[in-house]
Amino acid sequence: NQQILRDNVFGNRDEDASRRDFSVNALYYDIADFSIIDYFGGVDDIHNRQIRMIGDPVPRYREDPVRLLRAVRLAAKLGFS
Structure with missing residues (x-):
């Protein structure tokens, strides 16, 4: 009898957005009214061409140091600062 672990459940949309790394990765598209939800x-x-960490960057980078590399890679890929 195997049990399926559900480790990708993060609560509601607000909670899911708050645990994302960068503001541009916390955008949602509502197919019901074709709107963008931006917490x-x-x-x-995006308009300012910048990558910005959600929350206080120091503890967020300590939680996951690879975020720094992802920020640099994403900024370079998109031509952001």
């Missing part, structure tokens, strides 16, 4: 200013960050 952390990701749309503004």
